[in-house]
Amino acid sequence: MQQEIKDFILMMADNSMILGHRLGEWCGHGPVLEQDIALTNIALDIIGEARNYYAYLAELEGKKEDDYPMLRNERLFKNVLLVEQSNGNWGDTMMRQFMFDCWHYFHLEQMTNSRDERLGAIAKKSIKEANYHLSFSSKWVIRLGDGTEESHQKMQNALDSLLPYFDEFFIPSDFESYCYNEGINPDLNIVKTKAKTKFNEVIDLATLSLPQNIFTKKGGKSGIHSEHLGFILTEMQYLQRAYPGVTW
Amino acid sequence: MRDWPLYEIFIRSKNGLNHKHVGSLHASDPQMAIQNARDVYTRRNEGVSIWVVEANHITASNPDDAEVLFDPATDKIYRHPTFYELPEALKHM
Numbered sequence: 372m373q374q375e376i377k378d379f380i381l382m383m384a385d386n387s388m389i390l391g392h393r394l395g396e397w398c399g400h401g402p403v404l405e406q407d408i409a410l411t412n413i414a415l416d417i418i419g420e421a422r423n424y425y426a427y428l429a430e431l432e433g434k435k436e437d438d439y440p441m442l443r444n445e446r447l448f449k450n451v452l453l454v455e456q457s458n459g460n461w462g463d464t465m466m467r468q469f470m471f472d473c474w475h476y477f478h479l480e481q482m483t484n485s486r487d488e489r490l491g492a493i494a495k496k497s498i499k500e501a502n503y504h505l506s507f508s509s510k511w512v513i514r515l516g517d518g519t520e521e522s523h524q525k526m527q528n529a530l531d532s533l534l535p536y537f538d539e540f541f542i543p544s545d546f547e548s549y550c551y552n553e554g555i556n557p558d559l560n561i562v563k564t565k566a567k568t569k570f571n572e573v574i575d576l577a578t579l580s581l582p583q584n585i586f587t588k589k590g591g592k593s594g595i596h597s598e599h600l601g602f603i604l605t606e607m608q609y610l611q612r613a614y615p616g617v618t619w
Numbered sequence: 620m621r622d623w624p625l626y627e628i629f630i631r632s633k634n635g636l637n638h639k640h641v642g643s644l645h646a647s648d649p650q651m652a653i654q655n656a657r658d659v660y661t662r663r664n665e666g667v668s669i670w671v672v673e674a675n676h677i678t679a680s681n682p683d684d685a686e687v688l689f690d691p692a693t694d695k696i697y698r699h700p701t702f703y704e705l706p707e708a709l710k711h712m
Contacts, residue, residue, distance in 0.1 A: 403623075405644055405655035412658050510650055 372431055375549035378449060379556055380490070381439065382546070382592055384424035385450035388440050389600070390471055391418035392607050393458060402461055409507065413468070416500040423493045441611035445601050446594040453536035455591070455599045459529065462515050462522065466529035469508035469573065474540040476501040477565040481557030490555065509573045516577025523578065530574070531582050539589040541566070547592075624673050626652040630660055631668035638670050649673075 394414035401407025425439045454471060458464045479501050482494035515522040541563035543551065550556035574581060590596065610617060623645040629638035641660050646652035652671040660666065680688060692698070 403645065405646070405659055408662075409654065409658040412662065507654055510654070514647065514651070 373549070373553075375546040376487070376553070376555060377428060377431065378544075378546035379550045380424050380428055382449035382544075383490075384421045384428070384439065385448045386454055386471075386475075387417040387424075388421035389448070389450045389603060390454035390468075391415070391421060392603055393454065393456075394464075394468075396458055397464065406461075410464075413504050413507070416497075416504070420493065420497040420500070423496070427489050427493070437611065441608050445596050445604055448594065448596065448600060448604075449592050450596075450600075451536070451539040451591040452588055452597050453533065453539065455597060455603060456533065456536065457599060460525060462525040463529045463533070465508055465511040465515065466526065466533050468504070469512045470533060470537045470570070472501065472505040472508050473566040473570045474537075474562065476505045477562045477569070478540075478557060480565075481562055485556070486554035505569070509569075512573055512579075513577045516574075516579045526577060527579055530579050534582055535585045535588045537570075538587040539591060542587070542589060544592040623647050624675065626656075626671045627674050627677060628652070628656040628660055629670040629672070630656075630666040631670075632666055634667055638668065641665075643674060646671075 391414045394410050394417075397407065397410045398414075399407065401410055421440070422436060425436045428434070428439060429436045453467060456467060459467075476498065479494040479498040483491055483498065485491040485494065512526065516526040517523070518526075541559050543559050547556050547559065551558060571581075588597075625643050626646055626649070627643045628641050630641045631638045644652065644655050644659060646655050649671055653669055656669050656671060661669070
């Protein structure tokens with residue numbers, strides 16, 4: 372299989388894996404019990420999706436599923452910068468999640484038609500979960516944005532600081548362009564239009580205002596990450612690095 | 620969050636069965652109550668439908684009235700349909 376296709380599968384996997392790890396950091400720290408459970412549910416959903424991609428790659432390359440998340444260094448991760456950003460407060464986490472979900476849902480929707488049957492099947496399985504995630508995070512963004520003066524301000528701050536990371540999803544890397552031409556990756560313009568329509572609709576209901584003249588930050592797809600990823604991997608990979616091959 | 624009302628949660632485990640009370644939780648609004656209930660009470664395939672009702676909308680009988688309300692029924696066995704001869708064709712009665 373072409374390297375570009377493998378890179379695309381890795382990007383899909385790493386996006387879900389790294390965000391899943393970030394959400395896992397909330398475990399035991401959620402504002403109330405129910406939200407704690409809700410967030411770890413979402414974390415498990417997307418880590419489960421990531422596992423499906425890693426397992427697919429492992430079959431193709433004769434490796435083990437764990438080799439990808441646990442034994443690669445940060446320059447080899449292809450996730451976008453958004454998913455590695457810190458959890459911040461609950462509002463920051465919900466805004467980050469909402470941006471991810473807007474992309475994720477519509478990307479999966481298009482990917483159900485992928486010429487790669489395995490990827491199409493993963494998309495069909497995961498899109499139900501992604502649909503729920505999108506509804507969950509949308510409601511929180513609206514609830515807090517259109518909430519009290521304090522919650523509104525916190526959501527506006529979250530939007531201002533995270534918006535520069537949103538567009539990286541929709542700027543095709545070389546491997547995505549290749550996969551698009553092969554009918555494997557969806558047309559990111561379609562994904563972008565649908566995701567932005569949903570995004571703007573919710574931001575509007577949340578009474579938030581979109582900052583103007585933002586500078587899009589990118590690089591994750593080609594392995595150029597923000598300072599956070601190294602710290603995430605240090606924690607996430609500790610066990611496999613310290614005790615190679617350990618199982619439980 | 621301390622002002623979040625309490626919601627009583629009812630789950631229908633299968634189509635055709637009735638909703639059953641399973642517990643209660645706090646939420647800021649009914650939509651959140653449904654999502655919370657989904658995550659807390661249906662994560663192991665327990666349900667196909669959820670009802671949430673704000674607890675203060677439920678009017679309950681007073682336990683002190685139990686004698687007055689329910690005791691009179693105990694000696695009225697003729698209210699149970701056990702004295703009828705059922706046709707063979709009727710099953711599950």
